[in-house]
Amino acid sequence: MHEMSVALAVVDQVAEAAARAGSVTAVRSVRLQVGELAGVVPDALAFSFELACAGTLLEGAELVTEAVPGRARCAPCAHEWATGMPPRLTCPVCDGTRTELLAGRELQILDVHWDDGRRQSPSPTHATAREPIPEER
């Protein structure tokens, strides 16, 4: 059950990014990409995430996980297939072993939804942009 370590790593990285950005007051949600072959159980991760967030800027934040199915391709015959679980990584058409995993090992933070004290984008090019509408999920 290394989901707790994974959850702590997510919380640490989001907290660091928030500290770098400055003036973040609360984190509402974190979107995570979890590949079918990443070796992480989303339910266990959600449970761990709630605990890992306690007492941090992320307290109460929602974890949104996006599953990525495993896909592989055979180099010699170019056939592409869903690896399934357990994964089949030899080619189901030509039985070839020179194959490539196209997707399924992802374990990455996509984006974060947070509140900050600033009223608009700090970029001067957007100084005349209209007042942003708070985005709700």
Place this chain on the structure above:
Amino acid sequence: MCRVVDLRQAVLAKNDAGAHELRAHLAARGTVVVNLLSSPGSGKTALLERELLCARERSVPVAALTADLATENDAARLARSGVPVKQVLTDGLCHLESGMLAGHLEGWLPDDTRLLFVENVGNLVCPASYDLGETLRVTLASVTEGEDKPLKYPTAFGLAHLVVVTKTDIADAVEFDEAAFRANVEQVNPGVEVVLTSARRGQGVGVLLDRAMAAADGAPVHSPVMARQPHHHGHTHTHTHADDGHTHAHPEATGAMAHTHS
């Protein structure tokens, strides 16, 4: 205001960066790490005892670090070989991480060490996700564990550079189907070598040391399909825009890459 900020960071980026650094640091001093993964009771300590003895006979400077939740039993067994051994107690943690390993090596690992065997916590799930800076990752399974073990733990077997079967002396008694086991390994890790061993009878003893020495001498190691994921997300650009009322900021991605074993 509420913002959506793109991070695009690999969750295990810190561990992977630490592993990369440790691998480079150890390579500079001539040390190569062998990471041993298996279930509890697979016989990895028994095999490692034999391999360490073998290394001593061949005058290869080796050391071993063994991780368990509790007890120093494994270190006591491995120390009988006479090589430097360290026991790491994880206090319940199910796996080692690269930063932990680096900390344990500091001030302990003898300078002339050629091979460092790391006996990971007995667990086929969690340790599989953590690169420890190893050059050779070995996943072991005993003949008693069932031929479908590689399918049940695809990440552990799928990311291995070498698969070792242990306790072959009792293979007949437990009706171990070698062909079925090999087919299952091939399904999750095409092309990986499978070595049969019996620490008790001596079958295959020394092969692990041979493969580790070859890797240390720069021979190419097997490249698992599962570890060869194309790096389609590794961008480091920074930009902001404020369309539709929310802001997307791309802070510098810090190593947003899948980990690789080279």
